[in-house]
Amino acid sequence: MPPTRVSAPTARGVALLLTALLAASPAWAQEDGGGAETPPPAAAAKPKPKPKPVAKPAQAPAQGPAQAPAPAAPGAAPTAAKGPAWPPGATSVSESYGDWTVSCSRPNDRSLCIVMQSQGDSKTGQRKFGLELGTPREGRSEGMILMPFGLALEAGVTFKLDEQTLGKGAPYSSCTAEGCIVPISFPTLATDGMRTAKVLTVTGQKPGAAEPATITVPLAGFPAAFDRAVALGG
Numbered sequence: 394m395p396p397t398r399v400s401a402p403t404a405r406g407v408a409l410l411l412t413a414l415l416a417a418s419p420a421w422a423q424e425d426g427g428g429a430e431t432p433p434p435a436a437a438a439k440p441k442p443k444p445k446p447v448a449k450p451a452q453a454p455a456q457g458p459a460q461a462p463a464p465a466a467p468g469a470a471p472t473a474a475k476g477p478a479w480p481p482g483a484t485s486v487s488e489s490y491g492d493w494t495v496s497c498s499r500p501n502d503r504s505l506c507i508v509m510q511s512q513g514d515s516k517t518g519q520r521k522f523g524l525e526l527g528t529p530r531e532g533r534s535e536g537m538i539l540m541p542f543g544l545a546l547e548a549g550v551t552f553k554l555d556e557q558t559l560g561k562g563a564p565y566s567s568c569t570a571e572g573c574i575v576p577i578s579f580p581t582l583a584t585d586g587m588r589t590a591k592v593l594t595v596t597g598q599k600p601g602a603a604e605p606a607t608i609t610v611p612l613a614g615f616p617a618a619f620d621r622a623v624a625l626g627g
């Protein structure tokens with residue numbers, strides 16, 4: 394808290410101070426007939442010195458009680474990532490946020506983190522769909538989508554955030570024992586949209602079918618999961 398400054402005396406305060414100093418001077422003049430005489434110093438009785446009034450210093454303007462500094466606005470300081478940093482000695486971390494999972498590994502000095510969601514048959518445990526998205530690098534988040542078998546590969550897939558089309562879609566690259574792979578590269582605009590949207594819809598085409606195959610990806614928990622992955626990925 395800065396030191397309190399005392400303001401300079403006002404003009405009225407200076408006049409009162411001078412009046413007090415003049416009143417404190419000894420009165421040597423005495424009345425004797427028509428005039429005033431000044432007796433010799435030796436013959437004059439030394440008057441008892443009058444106590445000089447102490448001039449009061451000018452008072453500073455009244456100030457209110459000292460107040461503690463106002464707390465910072467909620468948005469002034471950067472928001473800390475949820476949860477602690479890497480546990481001491483840990484080489485992998487897995488955390489769940491709503492419908493999303495954060496998975497990180499640190500085999501050396503570099504940390505690799507992804508956010509992912511899987512869907513499948515709850516009875517057999519077989520995965521039929523999966524989406525993995527890495528932390529952003531140079532304004533884009535790279536990842537992949539696992540689509541089920543039985544779709545037209547040449548048509549690729551398309552995306553929507555709620556009812557809004559996202560980009561121009563993406564082609565398949567290969568197939569594995571679990572399904573077919575679609576590499577994705579989402580710009581920051583897309584991942585920002587995923588923070589506020591409710592669902593991401595991934596659509597593929599069935600050969601010879603009029604109706605497309607649509608997979609709905611809930612986005613509950615995505616913002617927290619993505620922020621956590623960024624924090625752990627460094």
